[in-house]
Amino acid sequence: MVFEVKGSSKKIQVFTTRVDTIYGVTFLSLAPESDLAAELITDEHRQTAEAYIQQAKNRSERERMSDVKTISGAFTGSYAINPFNGEEIPVWVADYVLAGYGTGAVMAVPAHDERDYNFAKHFGLEIRQVIEGSMENGSFPGKTGTVINSGMISGLSVKEAMAKCIAFLEERKIGRGKIQYRMRDAIFTRQRYWGEPLPVYFKDGLPYLIEEKDLPLVLPEVDKYLPTEDGDAPLGRAKNWNYQTAEGEFPLERSTMPGWAGSSWYFFRYTDPKNEECLADKAKTDYWGAVDLYIGGSEHATGHLLYSRFWAKFLYDIGAVSIEEPFQKMINQGMIQGRSNFVYRIKGTNTFVSYGLREQHDTSAMHVDVNFVHNDQLNLDKFKFWRPDLATAEFILEEGKYYCGAEVEKMSKSKYNVVNPDDIIERYGADTLRLYEMFLGPLEQFKPWNTNGIDGVYKFLRKVWNLYHPANGGFAVSDAPASKEELKALHKAIKKMEEDMANYSFNTSVSSFMICVNELTTLGCNKREVLEPLAILISPYAPHIAEELWSLLGHSTSITRAAFPEFREEYLVESNFEYPVMINGKLRAKLDLPLTLTVTDIEKAALADTQVQKWLEGKSPKKVIIVPGKIVNLVV
RNA sequence: GCCGGGAUGGUGGAAUAGGUAGACACGCAAGACUUAAAAUCUUGUGGCCAUAUCGGCCGUGCGGGUUCGAUUCCCGCUCCUGGUACCA
Structure with missing residues (x-):
């Protein structure tokens, strides 16, 4: 919407998602970068306002975004006119307004926006409530409630008020309703070695595509996969990274494509990987269809999934495939989180305060490698040895110990909370680790890594092994027919696993195996009729031990080739x-x-x-x- | 703010076309074996009350509702958590 400026022909365009709060506008704020801001400064305020703009421009956007706490701004001396009630409102310059978003101008409603509120408080500007609710905790930005103190829209709900305001603006041609998509440009090149090279060469500084007959363009050999000494991309290391044309030799593009260039359509290529003519034979992509199930982390929603859906839709539009949506079903598996530890540095010093005392100082928290921490106590020597700047670190201790703060968050190198599974594999084996991960809980659930229950699955695997090695640890399986109880124990597990597989409920499958093995152990069962299907059931969960047992059972092919046991209802019938x-x-x-x-x-x-x-x-x-x-x- | 996920014993969790809450496992306790410890095995283990027997009461974040019956369905909250954002 457009605000007129008092005593001027200039107009200020504002983007807002809360037009319903228009009667609560008590000032406008402009981004320091905007030309309009400079133009609206009156002589009276020229000195302070221009100095402020200069100072704000010197700070990078990153700096401005990371420093949210500092409130700064300057009054331009101009007033804008609220088109709804003709009220005159001051125009400010403020660095919390970003030039790159919307129009770079904000209609400030301190009562219903936190940043506007902080700004108004800081500069003593009016705060006018226009939505019903409590102002006890400062502003409240909720989008529900009844509009008050607002002339023609008083008494309406937020939703109704928005509609009425938009109609008002559109009627007078001073604004319009708009759907704002949050879209960003994405860069398609990387200064890395491992990526598809771009089939582009440069002649007289202009890019040209290489000829189709010269495709594919293959990565050149380089001495190191690192940037060149003068900061060029790794392909700059290649001896002859040029393209030969009739007119001579021209340099090729040195950037490569990003990971998602290839990962966005591999599922089509898999259906016809040797095709030299095109992406994939359409008959083959038609035959295989869309991917049945996509399992990935929720972060893929904005990464891989976005791109591969875009790719698929593009390929569909140009007629290369007949599939518009590439994935039929998606499951976001939960992340195994890490438990991070923190130390607290007193700002501007190299002194670290123990967790319980940190409130007494002005500190900033810093991640510390969890390998230096045991039961939240920091090993000071390891910590000092970590980085050169920490060698001289000093500590304020609690009862002679330095306690770290802790938080559960995503495992990440940058958070120094990564737990390496190698230790677990070393101690319990890979099957135990795999089975334990399955047993921990539902696939989609997030949870911190914790090995408290791992002994349970380890014992379970030993019991499985013992079923096939009943006496003195020697392998022995009987060919005698299984009893009714033995078959019942087995078929309960088969049934449960079939259901659980369909629901991706792996943790409950593991517990049904435990029940089955406990029952068979009690029955003393070592019948081939039961133990063979049991090995197959367990094989997806504990593949190594299952493969070993399968081979002991006398099979020469892999257990992965064995047919899944057939469930027979009759063994479960109860009278x-x-x-x-x-x-x-x-x-x-x-x-x-x-x-x-x-x-x-x-x-x-x-x-x-x-x-x-x-x-x-x-x-x-x-x-x-x-x-x-x-x-x-x-x-x- | 917006978009997700969640809340059940000391712990991880199980049970939803509404039908015995706590499967399975960890931990803990007691016992067996052992010179001892570890490992292993057995038994017990939601809380409270109880003549500790027969048993009773309470209990799935909170407050209501529907129902013969609610962890499950409906309405209204609280809290935790993941992602994202000075996005107006």
């Missing part, structure tokens, strides 16, 4: 069911009854039970609910 009997919603008795009983017979049996009679106290139930095979519920 009886232990009915829970609820009286007024509480469990009062249990009755073991044949499943063949009719509802009437179940009722009779339940009413005849002594426990039930005790609770009925001679009365007959008002209502009887019986779900065969599930429950009996009596209402008294």
Whole structure:
């Protein structure tokens, strides 16, 4: 929307998502970079305002963004006119306004925007509430509630007010409604060696594409995969990174493509990897279709997924493939998080304060390598040895110890909280690690890494091994037919695993294996009829041990080639069911009854039970609910 | 602010076409084996009350609702957490 400037032909264009708060506008702020800001400065304020702009321009955008706390600005001396009520409002320059976003001008509503609020507080500007709610905690930016103190839109909801304001502006041609997409340009080159080279050469400083017959352009040999000594991209190290044309030899582009250049369409290429003519034969991409399941972290939503969907849609539009959406189903697997440790440096010094005392000083937190920390206590010697600047570090201790702060966050080299699984593999083996990760919890759940329960899965794998090695650790499997109980234990596990696989519920599968192996151990089962399918069941979870057992069972091909065992319902059929009997919603008795009983017979049996009679106290139930095979519920 | 995810024992978690809450595992306790320890095995383990027996009451973040019956469905909150952002 457009604000007129008092006593001037100039106009200020403002972008806002909260036009409903228009009656709460008490000033406008402009980005220091904007030309308009310079033009609106009046003589009276010239000195201070121009000095401020100069100072703000000297700070980089990064600096301005990282230093959110410092509030600064200057009054231009000009006033703008609110088109809704004709009110005159001061125009300020402020570095919290970014030139690159929107129009570089903000209509400030201190009551309903935190930054505007802080700014108004700092400079003593008016704060006018126009949405119903409590101002106790400063501004409140919520987008719900009723508009107040706002002339023609008072009493409307936020949503209604927005619509009415937009209509008002559009009618007078001083503004319009707009959908603002947050889009950024993306750079398609990298100054790295490992990436597809761009098929571009330069003649007279202008880029040209190399001829199709010269494709593919292959990475040149270089002595090191590092930038050149004078800071050029690694391909600058190649001896002859030039392109030969009829007119002579010209230098090739030295940047390479980013990772997603190739990773955005590999799933199409996989269907026809040797095709020399095109991306992939359309008949083949049609046959294979879209990717059934994409498992990746949620961060891929803005990375790989965005690009590969863009690629697919582009390829669809030019007719190269018939698939518009590349992935049928997506699961965001949860991240295994790390537990970070922090030390607290007193600002401007090389002194570090222990966690409990940090509030007494002006400190900034710093990640510290978790390998220097045990039970949140810092090993001072290791810490000092970490980096040259820390060699002279001093410490303020608590009871002679330095305690670190801790936080659960993403594992990352830059946070120094990475735990290496090699130690676990060394101690327990890769199968245990893999099985433990499966057992930890649902696939999609985030959680901090913690090895507290790993002994449980380790013991489980040993029990599995012992089933096949019953006496004195020697391998022995019987070819005798399995008993009913043994088959039942096995088929319960088969059934559960089939269901769990379909739901990606791996942790519950592991627990059903544990139940099965515990039962088979109790039964002393070492029958091939049971142990062969069991090895197959476990193989996706503990592939090494399963492969080993498979080979001991006498197979010469890999267990990965074995067919999944067929589930047979008949082994699980029960003749009886232990009915829970609820009286007024509480469990009062249990009755073991044949499943063949009719509802009437179940009722009779339940009413005849002594426990039930005790609770009925001679009365007959008002209502009887019986779900065969599930429950009996009596209402008294 | 916006967009996600979540809250169940001491711990990780299980159970949702509404039907016995706490499977499986860790930890803890007691016992067996051992000169001892480790390892292994057995038993117990939600809380409170109880003549510690028979048993009873409470209990899935909080407050309501629907239902014979709610961890599960509905309404209203609180808190935690991931991503993102001086984005107006």
